[in-house]
Amino acid sequence: MSIEQKIAELQQVSAEQTTASQAVVQEVSGKMAAIDKKTNDSIAKVESTYDQKANGLTIIATDSYRKAVEHNSGGRNTVIYDAQGNPNIMCVIPRFNIEDLGLTALDLGTGVHPAFVTNGAPRGEILVGKYLASSPAGGSAVIGGPQPRNTVNYDTAKQLCTQKGDNWHLMSIHEWAAIALWSLANGTVPRGNTNCGRSHEAKWETARRADNGLPGDTSGTGRTDTGKGPATWNHDHTEFGICDLVGNVWEWIDQMKLDDGQILTTLDNNPAVAEANWHRHPAYFDSTSDNHSGAGNNGSPVLSDSVTKRNGPADDDSNDYPYMDNPHFAAITKSAGYTPNELLRRLLIESATTATVVGSILCRNYGDRFPLRGGGFRDGSSAGLGTISLGSSRSHSMSGFGFRPAFFV
Known part of the structure; x- marks a missing residue:
């Protein structure tokens, strides 16, 4: 080979x-x-x-x-999980008729309270946060024990509620008033943290302060933990009621504002109505003086059909000019031309008598002003279910401002 x-x-x-x-x-x-x-x-x-x-x-x-x-709770409380996965303990508030409250002196009319009506359609119940909102990761939660979330402005409070998911909203002027009127009718108007960790009315009623300080000590931070007070600090005087409506921190409220002194609200409990479409009532907070000097108290406001004396420039949202104040919202006078407004009485903005829930009113009749209710931990007798502050712009933020979410079922 x-x-x-x-x-x-x-x-x-x-x-x-x-x-x-x-x-x-x-x-x-x-x-x-x-x-x-x-x-x-x-x-x-x-x-x-x-x-x-x-x-x-x-x-x-x-x-x-x-x-x-x-x-x-016998069905009086429930838990709703929000879009961030946070638990929220809610109080179930069943619908009621206004006339069934028996508060005839308040001249509230008849029919279902507007808190239980949305765009004309009635609701069987509403769910309101049992506690003030607190601060878990990623949003807010309604749970007992922590400190309430604070130092929020109106827009932030509203956004923290709506981002929780469908049917969540910032507690409305309608919901607050319905709960307050129910408490008045049932003889369970709550007290609260109105004196630096204790009630100014019943000083033995206390809760743990944020700084662990002594009840009544005006130094330090007198906010109390959510829901830690006695049952008399709840709207029904039971452990299953809504906690801390009076005192502790002021609560931002939705669906109402002042625009240069004119009162705007939604006509029923409908957070979907754009702010630009809120109803303009023929009702204003007028002043007894046109003083623009300083930023102090300029006397009591007057319910009127117009503003004749303004205490600051129109459309000015600052706090650089005087405010008006009265220790009882129901005690302010009405001008001769003012027409009493039933809806505003149902919302505890106007009153037919002083024999109602107590609480002060503060307002500015210049710029846009959004409501805070209930009072804070230093406010003593000025705090209450009837208390309303209309002195803050939407961007105003303080350590004494908090909020409470609500939910539609």
């Missing part, structure tokens, strides 16, 4: 070995791919099963918590 023949034979053998090796590689690769696929499928199945079981356990846990709260 020649050298050329041997070389050709070796090349043939090498080619056959290469082909065989490639076949083995392909066979092994195919088997490895099949093994990888089975492994990946098994891992995915295990992960899917784990996720399903974890989600199921979460649903069971949260549902059990809600059922426990409802069972222990």
Whole structure:
């Protein structure tokens, strides 16, 4: 055999070995791919099963918590989880007729209170935060024990409520008034933290202060933890009522404002109505003086059909000019041309008598002013279910300003 023949034979053998090796590689690769696929499928199945079981356990846990709260409260409290996953303990407020309250001296008319009506359609109940909003990660929550969220302006308070998801909203002027009137009718008007960790009316009623200070000590921070006060600080004087409506921190309220002294509200409890479309009532807070000097108290406001004396420039949202004040919102006078307004009486902005819930009124009849109700921990007898401050612009923020979410079912 020649050298050329041997070389050709070796090349043939090498080619056959290469082909065989490639076949083995392909066979092994195919088997490895099949093994990888089975492994990946098994891992995915295990992960899917784990996720399903974890989600199921979460649903069971949260549902059990809600059922426990409802069972222990006889259905008067429930738990709603928001879009951030935070729990919110809510008080269930059933619809009532105004005439059934028996508050005839207040001249409130008849029919369903507007808190239970949205765009003309009645609701069977509303859910209102049992506690002031606090500050968990990612938003706000309504739970007992922590300090209330504070140092928020109107827009922030409203946004923190709406970002909780569908049907969430900042507590409205309608909801506040309905609860206050119900408490008055039932003889359960609450006290609260109105004297630096205690009630100014019943000084033995106390709760833990933010600074752990002594009740009544005017130094330091006298805010109390949410829901830590006695049952007499709740709207129904039971442990299942709405806590801390009076005192502690002022609460931003939605669906009402002053525009250069004119009163604007929604006509019923409808947070979907744009602010630009709120109803302009023929009702104004007038002043007895046109003084623009300083930023002090310029006397009591007057309910009127127009503003004849303004204490600051129109459209000026600053606090650089005088304000008006009266220790009892129901005691302010009405001008000769003013026409009494039933809806404003139902909202505890106007009153037919001083025999109603107590509380002061403060207002400025220049610029846009948004309501805060209830009073703060230093406000003593000025705080109350009837208390309303209409002196702050939407951007005003203080450590004494908080808020309370509400929910539609």
